[in-house]
Amino acid sequence: MARGKENAAVAVAVAAAPYVMSAALEATKMGIATMILVGDEAKMKNIAKDLDMDLSKFKIVDEPDPLLACKKAVSMVSSGEASSLMKGDIDTSTVMRAALDKETGLRAGKKLSHIAAFETPNYHKMLFATDCAINIAPDFDTHVDIIENAVAALQNLGIEKPKVALMAAKEVVDDKMPVTQEWGKMVELHKSGERMKGCIVDGPLALDNAVSEDACRIKGINSPVGADADILVAPTIEAGNILYKCLSFITKAKNGGVVLGAKRPIVLTSRADTAESKLISIALSVLF
Amino acid sequence: MARGKENAAVAVAVAAAPYVMSAALEATKMGIATMILVGDEAKMKNIAKDLDMDLSKFKIVDEPDPLLACKKAVSMVSSGEASSLMKGDIDTSTVMRAALDKETGLRAGKKLSHIAAFETPNYHKMLFATDCAINIAPDFDTHVDIIENAVAALQNLGIEKPKVALMAAKEVVDDKMPVTQEWGKMVELHKSGERMKGCIVDGPLALDNAVSEDACRIKGINSPVGADADILVAPTIEAGNILYKCLSFITKAKNGGVVLGAKRPIVLTSRADTAESKLISIALSVLF
Helix, strand or coil: CCCCCCCCEEEEECCCCHHHHHHHHHHHHCCCCEEEEEECHHHHHHHHHHHCCCHHHCEEEECCCHHHHHHHHHHHHHCCCCCEEEECCCCHHHHHHHHCCCCCCCCCCCCCEEEEEEECCCCCCCEEEECCCCCCCCCHHHHHHHHHHHHHHHHHCCCCCCEEEEECCCCCCCCCCHHHHHHHHHHHHHHHCCCCCCCEEEEEECHHHHHCHHHHHHHCCCCCCCCCCCEEECCCHHHHHHHHHHHHHHCCCEEEEEEECCCCCEECCCCCCCHHHHHHHHHHHHHC | CCCCCCCCEEEEECCCCHHHHHHHHHHHHCCCCEEEEEECHHHHHHHHHHHCCCHHHCEEEECCCHHHHHHHHHHHHHCCCCCEEEECCCCHHHHHHHHCCCCCCCCCCCCCEEEEEEECCCCCCCEEEECCCCCCCCCHHHHHHHHHHHHHHHHHCCCCCCEEEEECCCCCCCCCCHHHHHHHHHHHHHHHCCCCCCCEEEEEECHHHHHCHHHHHHHCCCCCCCCCCCEEECCCHHHHHHHHHHHHHHCCCEEEEEEECCCCCEECCCCCCCHHHHHHHHHHHHHC
16 A cells, blocks of 8 residues: 655544544554544543553544534644544534535535545456445536546546546447436547546446456457546446445455545545555545 | 256257357256257358367257247247247347247246346355346336346245345435335335245345445344345446446456346347356256
8 A cells, every 4th residue: 555645644533432543543553644633632541541552643632522623623624734634433424514614614616526446456456436425316517526526536646647437337328328328428528628637538338348358359349448447437326336335345355435526535434444444545535 | 056957948049150159068068958059050060160069969940040040949938848048149139029029929027137146255155136237227116027037036046035135325215315215115015015025125225234244233234134135136227237247347256147027038148258157147047
């Protein structure tokens, strides 16, 4: 896994929970980022004692009130003191409300979207999928934002011209399949040069066309994205979520994910995520 | 892989093509079924010569006209002479038109649906997914047929009470997610005992809940289908197709698929399928 950027810092909103602090410690040990724990310091001290954890590795901001802890963590990101925001032991809606506050939040005028990253020996490079978690039935304009959010993030990883596959159930526009028609229009918009700059967009593509040379060869598909996609764009949250869960739980690919579209990435890992997945998510938030 | 049933026979519509005959030969060698090759016998003889193939392993029905070959193969299945139908070197729509002919075809009053089977070391048993290929945006009634088709097929495999997971992006009914609402109603219909008998249906479930004990434990999900699903039901063709392609091309699970809902299963393997996938599909058509 890549190391964090120099001086990267992650502000953790409501950090006083063992699973949050363990992930933060791991990220610190691996040199990914300075972790700023915002939350109830007394509680943190007790947890550190129980886990035999050295709190001096962290920067700590004492704020026992969870709502205020969220606000403080967000404002540290707004001010540039931290480079990304991480949800701690608090529900997603509370931390997102603070993050999206019109005056003090991290809004950047774009739709928020989730991007997941996967590493598996069965694909020749890191594979990203979006949106698997936030936008339920994205319309055309939301899909443009989702794609642009992902492309900007990958460019920050050093992938200059990410290859974007617009996923459907087949590789040609079909009047009976609205998804394929939307992707046809998306490719036209991309070709016009107005939106989705600095990337290569193609679709509709079935997933096999996006990732497999054999599939492209046998079906005679000659796509600039074929068999070499960086970003898989799902048509709906169901398709995206099933892809995400298939790669994580059946393919057993290493994975992480962050929320894009705000001024800085937001890490929304949950208790259920593996330690590895939490770490990868923190690293991505720093790198994007 | 399971052996075929005794006296099983597969009628291949328009068989005179090397890739079709190779798959048929393999199925014969493995004792899966008697393969009845319907098509241009002269052409078959030439191909057999080129490939050094022994035609005496097959039953051959000489019919050079492709349309008539489709009809003959279908009528052999109708009459019980063959137990399933396989598409040969002909486009899907042509063979399906013959299969669905109102007078001589294989209609059984149900919607047709596709079922795919997967075997991977990452899941503790065979995993089935439906519908990944035929119904584009199935409505409620079509989904009932899709589920019943799959359940009947698995019962024929000896799985007495298949566990059916209705897949969505989350595991609770959510007003903002129409898919979860449909699955909520589906579970109610199942509980009423009127439809989808002889199986256990639960949903909405995210894919991780359907296949992973860890996911169920951590999220506190107590579902009769949780972590042990036999059949994954996709909400749309996009979600199903992406799952199918992910399992086949990224997870690299062994896979096959057939069309259900007609009087007998129909094998629609394409040139692009691997030899193994074609074989599994033929075997499933015999076993279902």
